[in-house]
Amino acid sequence: MGFWGFLASLVPFELAQGLGVTGRFLFKKKATIQYPEVKPVPKDRFRGMFGFSEERCIVCHSCAKACPIDIIHIQDHFEEIEVDGKKRKKKVLDRYDIDVKRCMFCGLCEEACPTKPLAIWLTTKSYEASAYERNERLYFTKERLQDWTGVRPYPGVVSPKDGQMPDDPTGGSAAGRGEAKP
Amino acid sequence: MGNLEALKPFPDSEEMEISFGPQHPATHGVLRVLLRLDGERIVDAKPVIGYLHRGTEKIFERETYNGTIPHTDRLDYTAAATNNQALVGVVEKIMGVTVPPRASAVRVLLAELQRIASHTIWLGTHALDIGAQSPFFYTFEEREKILDLFEEYCGARLTLNSMRVGGQPYDLPDGWTDRCRTFVDQFPARVAEWERLLTTNRIWKLRTVGVGVISAANAVEWGLTGPPLRGSGVKWDIRKVFPYDRYEQYDFEIPVGANGDTYDRYLVRMEEMRQSVRIIQQCLAKLPDGPVMAKVPKVIKPPKGEAYFSVESPKGELGFYVVSDGGAHPYRLHVRPACFINLQALPEMVRGLLVADLIAVIGTLDIVLGEIDR
């Protein structure tokens, strides 16, 4: 590139240009969030901690069938109940466990659930369901799925037993996950 | 690089065997490369893979067709949207389902956003491996904005599980298109900023020009696809050759490199990010309305037969080959992984280079071990 090219190559203009870019970033707004004090707010369709309500569940096993990794274990039995004179058989739920430590929160169980409002849904705000001890604490039985013992709900979110509805945007899954919310 | 014998000052000095990885900061996952070094010059390189093999194709055989979709998120975990697109595409092809235009548009939006997100990871880690620390944080800042858009649409940031056979499970939330437009409008300025940091930087050029060269003929012979192929000058992109999801409606160019070295592949990917921005802008401009899901039975049972379908994933041609026996579970579902086949050309590209160049070449191939090991 000739002598002058060699000399010109000595003066690093483009390196200075690079320095300019990083220099400008010195004064730009920072992106860090101080996590424990400031908690990031998930979006309204975030697939977070499970919500479950036993009354709405019609024990049809479709959520267990839809789950790709079969971590929803359901056991039920039939009971005779009297409904206005006629003998009717009704399915009663014995066991409804979700092995949350293996769950990948794909949301297929919620999509498969035929009940309206949903019996099993993914809440959109609570994501802090970690535990120190793997096997017990993250193996959610029917009771724990409802009263959320051992789950640190996001501020303002109540457990399903205390009335969290699936279409409640702060806690439940946005009803609009299916259709655009009115 | 000239023949290596001439370079051997001490004829009796034997070569040094080094195992590079699988725990190594620059192998983008659990890849191990057995290196035979003469001093710092690589005499031979032999990639060893399989550390992340989870038997995905075996698991596919027990899942329902919609149940396989979360597993495809974990193949190329930096590009979940295009993995989903390929899987649902092949099942729709074998069932003869036509997807409504709005579903195609949403898929194109998700795929192109995913292409940008995947390329930002590539640029961040590639620059970090070659020593420039800051681009990593700038690129990931932009990627966070894309992940927010994904989270808003389907509820997950990385493993999206956002498509179903026959269309999209849910429609775009209100205001999503505006937020997407604001992101896309400011993105080219960010890419220009990164280019000011790297493209003309003499150290970057010294580390990438002429490194890991592969000729066009060799690239086709080695079955390279995606940016590694286009970097060597072969103008070939599935979105143009076999348009899917109505890609023929959008006009965009296919960036092509000249001499197939790391610098050209870098330029190709940077240009691809800009082209993706153009596609998204066009898609947002004429977003069709209407249903997002075709009439598809609840339990997907494709007819007996086989079909292959591929998409242009950020890494190359990602194909799915499904064989159905008429049941609700795929009889055989094979993944044609882009990175697995691109990695095969690594020894050819690296022979005779220095150890530092191996890092640059691994970065430029943009490999993800999830897709390689399946």
Added chain:
Amino acid sequence: MANPWVAFLLVPLIKIVVILLAVILIAAYMSFFERKILAYMQIRIGPNRVGPRGWLQPIADALKLLVKEDIVPARAEKFVYFLGPVLVVAPALLVFSVIPFGPAFKLFGYEVTPYLTDVNIGILFILGVSSVGVYGVILGGWASNNKFSMMGGLRSAAQLVSYEVPMGLSVVTVLLMANSLSLVKIVEAQKQAGVWYFIPGIVAFFIYFVCGVAETNRNPFDLPEAESELVAGFHTEYSGMKFAFYFLAEYANMVVVSSIATVLFLGGWLPPFPNWLAAVWALPALAWIPPIAWFVLKMAAFLFVYIWFRGTFPRYRFDQLMDLGWKVFIPVSLVNLMAVGLGVLLIGGK
């Protein structure tokens, strides 16, 4: 000075303690500033949890390294393994004995000079001592019995040696202008000449600083500890206090290069453009800033540029680094040396 005991024992001892403490504190807080400034360049905040807004981070790091388990690799050469860090830190701290931080001034009636000694061969002493550091790196790399660290050690040996030459040449151009080896006299010469040497010796200044970056294995040239290739280069196998020594030595060397650059090219403790300014603006404000503050200000500017480099530039490959050293810097500094020599000859050497 009244009795020799005080003059030659007590005062130097106090100075030594003060300078050593200052350097160690600067080096420790350099690591903190580096992490903070780098973070601010990368849209993040950096350490802000330890102590108020993170200010106690370096103390925490030091304590951590103190109590950390000190693993010695199995078949390492024990003695040489321990010698490595010592050989790196000692020269780095030794060099501070000759660096003049300010002019002599009165303190409680005594004449106090803010530098330890004024050796009349100051520059020679500095170049000689700072090249001993190379041994520490090579021995450390070789003794830790690890392929990667040996490669790191060999790489840094070649790099340090080959960048010593252009650095020396660019320093010689300053000596031509100041025709004295003693650092104090160099600053005095710049004061009389009324112009800092970085203006006539702009090329020498640029080469000196870039070679300084290479000497301390800093960013564009940080091959020996290139994380991506050699995992951590020569100090891979070191842990605990020995690793802290390498860490301290790196930052101390950075401070050394910055302070020498300040003395040689930016006129040590002189306020900017000593006589022009005073004549033209008669700025009393600038006059009362103590000379030591000027010195620290200029040194801090250099340290900031170090960190700025680290945040921006990719890394040279090893052979490119050697090419740059031998094929670009040495010829250019030679030509520059001759040019300045000619200049000094013509102008008659003020």
Added chain:
Amino acid sequence: MTEQDKPTAPADTPAQPPAAPKPPWEEKPVTPVPQDAREHAQVREIAAAVPGAVIAAVEFAGQVTVTVDRERIVEVGRACKETLGYAFLVDLTAVDWQDRPEGRFDVVYWLHRHADSVRLRLKLQVGVDVEVASVTGVWKVADWMEREVFDMFGIYFGGHPNLERILTWEGFSGHPLRKDFPLEGIDTGAAVYPDVFPPGGGPVAGGEGE
């Protein structure tokens, strides 16, 4: 409907002329039907290039599948590459039809021709422990793909430069993608979590492993 292949117009003869033809996604999907494709242009080309090698040809969902004779695969491959221009071997895999008497495995090659962007699927049937000639001579890219098929199915490829396992580790016995390989995995003897698993080693076939 993607134009990935010859656009065969789906035969949707509307029973009665509806007011406006409902868009295809509103109606039941038109499932493709396999047709015999002997006269297909691509198949005739191959039959001409390698007489006698073509056993059967099927067109399904717009993609042509040609079943060729196992012994002459390299010859067919070379013909496809040199004369017919299929320079790009996109994919090579296998399918295990467990209860098929004559040839248990299908080895499937998926070729691509750059000239007119046309794709073709070659298929051959091979039994257990029967060798298939390796096509690495024709397409270099087949190296790893064949190694993966060997690793997963146990099909030997004669003439392969280094036919060894690629995804599972050397000591692994068994071929995972065979239909008779248990989904839960086999006892590999690998001392995985010695404190959790019995001295026999890894997750026992069918064991919960917890």
